[in-house]
Amino acid sequence: MAYTEILYDVTDAVATVTLNRPDRLNAWTTTMETEVRAAMARAAEDAAVRVILLTGAGRGFCAGADMDLLNNIQGGGERRGPPPAFDLTARPDFQMQYGYFPSIPKPVIAAVNGPAAGLGMIMALYCDMRFAADSAVFTTAFSRRGLIAEHGISWLLPRLVGPARAMDLMFSARKVDAAEALRIGLVDRAVPGGQLMGEVRAYAADLAANVSPRSLKVMKRQLWDAQFQTLAEATAIGNAEMLQSFRSADFREGVAHFVEKRPARFTGA
Structure with missing residues (x-):
């Protein structure tokens, strides 16, 4: 398919999926959702791909759901049913609308290059690992929008940072910088922003070539x-x-x- 809101590239057995709405900090839309899902399926099925990277264009990873999308939902529109299961052989827990990354039979690594908020943070958490630039900022955001713990984050977040820290991050929706994210286990590595893609690509290339x-x-x-x-x-x-x-x-x-x-x-x- 032709992509309008993501970029897709395969180099040295590593597929890179880039959220590509930099003017909106890659805010999530239904089009982006469809394209990311299609790109992940493409990478999963391609024998030449061994590792998948997910990142954002510009200075953000993903600012969460686009405000136009939220306004539309508030007005009674944009209430679609869930998409078909990504992999019918996976356990039902990993056949959810956004929770299908665990069923992808290849490592999926998030390269969090900037703000990751709300649904954007959830997408990073569903990846198998997270590398963050020192400019990355994480926030659950939901409590400040009158929303709740969406799309399985109530299951994911405590397993990474522990129940009490998950409560803090969910209740307060405060911003967490890369240094704190590394300290509490939210990310696996934090590196200077200019080195992020080089470091994550080197790690992915090692997996692709030697594992x-x-x-x-x-x-x-x-x-x-x-x-x-x-x-x-x-x-x-x-x-x-x-x-x-x-x-x-x-x-x-x-x-x-x-x-x-x-x-x-x-x-x-």
Whole structure:
């Protein structure tokens, strides 16, 4: 499809999805939602893509829902039903309107280059990891708009920062800078703004070149699903997956390239 509100690029096995409404701090619209979903499906299905990055154009990541969209909802319009499930084989928890990122069989990394508010913050939280520029600012925003904990953030946020901090961030909707976000576990790395894309691309390129895509796919599913499992269940699943990995071409390659002291040539098989 032709994109009007995002950019899509694939370089060295890394797909970059860029929210592209910089004049509105990449505020979220229904068009953007459709295009991001299509781009994620495209990257998920492309065998040449091994890692996905999500970022924003200009000085913002995503300022949340566009005010025109909110005004339309307030006026009784723009109440669509949820889209079809992204992956029908995924657990129902990961078939939600915005909560489908965990069902994408490849790592999705957010490069938060500026403000991430409301729904924009939620989209960053659904990514598997978050790298933030030192200019990034996070706010839940909802309580200051008369809204509530939307789209699963009441489940996501406490798992990252703990229940009490999640209460603080939800109740106050205060702004959290990159340094605090790193300290409380909201992001995984905070770097100077000019270095953000270089650092996140280097990390993604290392995964794409040197890590088994089959391992990434299986481990991502294990880690997200484990949050609904007991230790015994997670152990049993891990043991079964280990037996399957022993039979894989990537396991044979993993041993061979280590013994032969050469770069890996993983295929994902």
